[in-house]
Amino acid sequence: MIVSTRVEYGVMALLDIAIHSENGISVSTAEISERQNVSQKYLEQILPLLRQAGLIRAQKGLRGGYRLSRPAANVKLSDVINALDADILADMEPVEEGRAGALRCCINECLWMRLNGLLREYAEKVTLAEFLAECKGKTSGAWDMYVI
Amino acid sequence: MIVSTRVEYGVMALLDIAIHSENGISVSTAEISERQNVSQKYLEQILPLLRQAGLIRAQKGLRGGYRLSRPAANVKLSDVINALDADILADMEPVEEGRAGALRCCINECLWMRLNGLLREYAEKVTLAEFLAECKGKTSGAWDMYVI
DNA sequence: CCATTTTCCTACTATGTCAATAGGTATTAT
DNA sequence: ATAATACCTATTGACATAGTAGGAAAATGG
Numbered sequence: 304m305i306v307s308t309r310v311e312y313g314v315m316a317l318l319d320i321a322i323h324s325e326n327g328i329s330v331s332t333a334e335i336s337e338r339q340n341v342s343q344k345y346l347e348q349i350l351p352l353l354r355q356a357g358l359i360r361a362q363k364g365l366r367g368g369y370r371l372s373r374p375a376a377n378v379k380l381s382d383v384i385n386a387l388d389a390d391i392l393a394d395m396e397p398v399e400e401g402r403a404g405a406l407r408c409c410i411n412e413c414l415w416m417r418l419n420g421l422l423r424e425y426a427e428k429v430t431l432a433e434f435l436a437e438c439k440g441k442t443s444g445a446w447d448m449y450v451i
Numbered sequence: 452m453i454v455s456t457r458v459e460y461g462v463m464a465l466l467d468i469a470i471h472s473e474n475g476i477s478v479s480t481a482e483i484s485e486r487q488n489v490s491q492k493y494l495e496q497i498l499p500l501l502r503q504a505g506l507i508r509a510q511k512g513l514r515g516g517y518r519l520s521r522p523a524a525n526v527k528l529s530d531v532i533n534a535l536d537a538d539i540l541a542d543m544e545p546v547e548e549g550r551a552g553a554l555r556c557c558i559n560e561c562l563w564m565r566l567n568g569l570l571r572e573y574a575e576k577v578t579l580a581e582f583l584a585e586c587k588g589k590t591s592g593a594w595d596m597y598v599i
Numbered sequence: 600c601c602a603t604t605t606t607c608c609t610a611c612t613a614t615g616t617c618a619a620t621a622g623g624t625a626t627t628a629t
Numbered sequence: 630a631t632a633a634t635a636c637c638t639a640t641t642g643a644c645a646t647a648g649t650a651g652g653a654a655a656a657t658g659g
Contacts, residue, residue: 453617455618456618456619457617457618483609490618490620492619492620492621493610493618493619493620496618496619510627511625511626511627512625512626512627512628512629513626513627513629514627514629515626515627515628550609557603599629
């Protein structure tokens with residue numbers, strides 16, 4: 304699969320925050336780490352990137368943590384991916400001047416750019432809110448339940 | 452971009468072979484290397500993989516080289532990708548038993564598997580013949596012309 | 600003012616992949 | 630017999646990934 308754990312954890316953390324930050328309280332990396340069974344230290348590396356991208360707001364100190372900076376319906380999947388992985392949604396780098404034959408240029412346009420467009424189109428269409436709704440339907444809201 | 456040069460060169464080599472192996476003659480790595488400006492030695496590493504996947508047939512010795520083992524219309528993009536890259540079209544590895552929360556499982560089903568399905572659907576639909584036709588239309592058959 | 604909790608930053612490491620390069624062997628047409 | 634070709638394996642340098650580790654800065658609550 305093309306997606307790194309960094310992106311995977313990023314999406315997961317955002318959804319966890321969305322779920323557990325109701326009534327205005329913040330969600331800490333410690334909570335996310337425990338609920339989702341991922342390294343807290345690694346989350347501490349990922350979440351600042353999402354903050355720099357403007358997706359979440361951080362609150363330092365006691366009782367601090369993160370909250371979404373805008374509704375989940377306004378956060379596109381592409382926002383998350385672009386914040387955490389520079390390459391996935393980017394087109395292929397053009398071959399250096401004059402060294403690409405006609406065939407290679409065609410393949411780039413007819414194949415790779417199109418494949419990438421497909422991915423980008425999807426990532427720019429769906430939002431976190433849609434995943435939330437869909438997942439909610441599946442689990443009936445029992446988020447913290449463990450599944451084998 | 453999600454595609455490695457290995458896959459890129461693989462597709463390019465197959466199309467080059469399809470174009471230049473008319474009237475039954477074989478296409479050597481040296482020819483492909485010169486026409487497409489890529490390392491011959493690297494091609495020599497890639498083409499055996501395509502042969503092992505059954506996409507091309509090799510002929511050793513003088514005047515040897517490669518030919519497609521079936522018409523370009525019967526070679527799907529997914530065939531090429533799977534032969535050269537184990538991961539791109541594969542689903543995410545499941546998390547180890549009991550350590551994935553409900554949320555993570557949902558994200559996997561609702562997001563990553565769906566994204567992957569999109570990619571796979573496309574790769575299993577299009578064939579080399581379609582790219583050939585499309586590229587032919589663009590260049591009017593002037594394959595060896597260099598483009599800036 | 601102080602102690603604790605949190606984010607945040609930087610460095611480090613182990614492992615693996617990528618994109619080649621290199622050298623040599625087996626096979627085959629001529 | 631020779632030259633050209635595919636084929637195989639090893640090696641390399643650069644880079645990315647998935648963390649671990651340690652501590653600095655800030656905010657809260659008392």
